[in-house]
Amino acid sequence: MIRPAFAAILLAFSAASLAQPARVETRQVGAARLENVPEIPADVRVAVQRYQNYRSVQFQDWLPGGAMLITTRFGATNQIHRVAGPLQARTQLTFHDEPVANAQAIPNSSAFIYSRDTGGDEWFQIYSRGLAGGDTRQLTEPGTRNQSATLSRDGRLLVWSRASRGSADYAILAADPMNPASRRVVWQGIGAVGPADISADNRQALIARGISNRETRLMILDLGSGQVRELAWSAATPARYEEPRFVRGGRAILAITDAGSNVRRLVEIDIATGERRPVSPESRWDVEDYDLSDDGRVLAYAFNEDGFSRVVVQDFVTRRALPQPTGLPRGVLTALEFSPDGRRLAIAVTAATTAGDVWTFDLAGRGGIQRWTQSELGDLDPARLAEPELIRFASFDGLSVPAFVYRPRGVAANARTPVIVDIHGGPEAQTRPGWNPGAQYFADTLGATVILPNVRGSDGYGTRYLNLDNAERREDSVRDIGALLDWIGTQPNLDPRRVAVYGQSYGGYMSLAVMTHYSDRLVGGVERYGISNWISFLQNTEAYRRDNRRAEYGDERVPAMRAVFERISPLNNIRQITRPMLVMQGANDPRVPQSESDQVVRDLRANGVETWYVLFADEGHGFQKKPNNDLRREVETVFLRRLFERR
Template identity: 30%
Template sequence: MIPLSVDISDASHFHENTTLTGLSCSYDGRYFLLSSDQSGCANVYRVATEANRIEQLTHFATQPTFAISYFPRDSRFLYRQDQCGDELDHIWVHEPDGQRRDLTPGDGLKASFLQWNDSGEQFWLLHNQRDASVYDVYCYCAADYTNQRVFTNCDQVNVCDISRDGVWLACEKELNSRANQLVFYRLDTSKGKRYEYQPGYWVGKNDMQARHMIMSFAPDSQSVFYTSDLDCEHKNVWVLDLVTGKTAELLRLGWDVTAFYFSPSGRYQICEVNRDAKTCLQVTDTNTQKPYFLSNEEDAATGLCFSPDESRIGYYTESCICPANLHIHHIGGSNNRLIQAQNPKLPQQRLVRAEVVHYRSFDGLSIPALLYRPSEASADNPVAAMLWIHGGPGDQSQQKFDPVIQHLVSNGYAVLAVNHRGSTGYGKTFFHMADRQHGDVDLEDCLYAKHYLGDLDWVDGQRIGIMGCSYGGFLALAALTFKPDIFALAINIFGVTNWLRTLNSIPPWMGGVRKRIYDVMGDPTLEHQRLKQVSPLFHASQICRPLLVVQGKNDQRVLQIESDEIVQAVKRNGVPVEYLLFEDEGHGFNRRANLIAASNHYLNFLNQYL
């Protein structure tokens, strides 16, 4: 065992890294704008590209604040903020004198940023003030913030992007869980100041079983790029020529393309690919059609942001054992790391890289997973283990730094992060295998993951638990409920306990995806009995093993009552149950103090019962 200078049981060492998100370059190329939680709460910062100096620009002690974009012509910037995790983001502008202004005031309103126009004199925002279930498009004047609605969303589409010349609006229209359409509206102001619009192009037919996703417009606004799984398993890149209306497949890589965009002039093309739960980056110089390499770490780089003159690139690198670091790359020259996010007290010698593994489930299907093995685990010293189940249900556990997992592994617990059927990244057949069978076939995948762990000679097969957040919390609770003798314990982190209530209380601002959720999970009106059957709350009397429940009071997706009721029900069984409620969090935790408290509680719970 390697001697340590820090107390690895203290989760603060794992969470006191600096979490960096977002990236925008100033008009003069001198600064990058980003969000950082180095103060303990996410705020907006700027980083000088040459002086390696970071400066805090917002100073909220308890309200997480996230950078969006610099203004293209001056030092003002936009940021977003909700209220204690309620996910009702408002868009704010921060003036050079420190004054701030809410551009989207209103109770119950949710807003997001769309795009700047070519000149930088206007920008577009989305919000749902007119109708809580859909998002209209508003054009704002950068000089005085006056605005007008330029698109009234009568067709119930999901607005995704707008061309920088303001002519084309790219939208997605849901058909079912396996298919959608892309709708491109042409905005026309020729009739005075009143905007007229009608669909100019459609991609996808009503009877076509394919999903499409908008990626980006070309910088010249003459074409738009999207991904599609038409006639294949994975999401490939396609292009629509907005002049001719013709479409063509551009890239087919054998894995899902997750992002596709360009540098400001269009010279550099950026493609991010989800390759076996790891994001890989491809940068192409369109002048030469040759790859451009940022550094030796280019395959781990994400979130590229170019300076206006394309002389510098800001980007992040991340791995299982290192949180996201910010780099600045000078085109044709050096590569500098400006912010090292890792906490100096992080016990580096205890961190573990994930191993990609596969195991067979009940029907012979190969299930991918990420295996974290503690350094002390051996056949002579078998360790306890936890299954980690992601949310979604269609998300994916990826090869990224996770302080919760690393805290557990450093303290001697093996972790298997399961990407059960229904997870993204492994093709559309795999993704849809659990449709309307969630809580059944994917639960079986988790049970067989336990068998896989139990067969490893360095794992103690009698000491295996299960945990997860959101949908993963539901599966953890379902395992403890419907397979009560399989797992030693469970940790349910804001997971669903009553599908009937959750599906009937989907927030209005999620109206654009309600149809797809019902198609995947089931309609509570039409499938009442099946949804009740897979809801742990109605079968809580079967729970006989220790349970920890963690919840945010302001969660709008999984209401607090979901956790309140399951805790009370399990208490009636005389089973050990613990409840951790955060007053200032929602669906997902943002405040460092809460993240540390939660991780410490997880470890203490495992130490006591596992």
């Protein structure tokens, strides 16, 4: 536990000093501007490093010879590495200042593609590079946003989607991945369109158009003529179609969908008729991921069972079960992919005491799980880490709301601890029991119980649950947190007088909204790049995502919905916030722009509320660089500890 000399600085944070001084104290630390943030004690820095020096592995792709591409961090950012075999050395392949992701091996070559943006601006560029080094080729035009990179089975064709500044529409482009000069526009789409698969003969692409996070429509694009044919059955009834791909020689599509079901299932769909044939068995849980071997014979998929992943392997032709992988950590799947020869299945998992690694399951007769990577937890002892407990509490209308609870180790069972309520973003995301260094850190360092609720509107609990917070019902999810505060008050080992709210992105909105409703029951709040005013957010978020967000949140151009936004926007209820707040933002954020944080900080201070503000000049939506994340955690530590010490 940290025991710094806080006596002097606590006086400045006492109940008598809620009024914000007129002068804002500003200083610069690296790329960050800190406002009203005191110097960080040395022991806080030491504690933060214990939890920030872990490394995790994200599986990216198999290489043709049986090696793997992964991303991991050996400096400030995630870069691409090659792993030749189980537990062999990681060979770094990219060396950028910015983090990279989405690496894919180019079939029949010794090269791969990957994507990178600048300063978190999300204007992603796609590059190709050889495994042995040499020239890195930029395949995309500067100043554009490029995503959904899809390679053909022979490696000769790359298809992707491109957005331009100020436009809500994506174009579909194609190129030889080894020749940037071959880039061409195949089709100028309408809305958020992107390729999902390429036919075996390289003549057609399966295109998905995202209407919202609850609805997808599928089309087939002729790559020669540029003609598009919408699959009428995908538009007939709104549903999600995730990871669609051609099967049966292009006569059918395999996809995860909630069409005709409250949960997402893996189904095979006849392209001509739209007839759906379930592939996964009936379940109360969503299918979250799948892969099919290149020869089309073996299928692997995973269920999201109350947040935990369970992998299933079956014969795709006969539908019979095959030997199943056992011995994996109980946690959350991050990747599932067959090797090119179909002999092995890569399974990447993160868990409460595992930052993220890759195992393989042998399908060639020997069976069994083999670990490929061994990521470091830095100076952490896994035995001291908290195991999240799954609980449920009843909300205002009787709805059962799940939450994961991290309770500090070594604390007496009846000892009342402070509480941090950490609300996820999305809003369609789901808090799951994977590696969560923040929850572990706060539990250990602050002695706090961290509660991560999956309020209504969260993914993973069926379509009906997902839709319970749509449009004018937005604040029902805020009332879920009110019910959680009631639940906290009934627990003998939680201190209802020391509860802080915490969130990022949509969770940042939730943090602000909870503060407007329940300030008298909280000691303060932390929000990172949160929505403070629904109308200004929808008007200022980047054009390429605006319609998608309107479909989820509501359209501010409709008078009735605009009136709801006027009523529920935290900025319009800012006088109800009476407790200290910490606000953090990336200056390059295209999703929730800096103006959302600037205006809430301005109005909080105008009302005399103690407000700290941290602005990172080289980050976007989420902080990707280790020095920035270190500083973020240091500031949070000092802020939250002061809140809890006051009481």
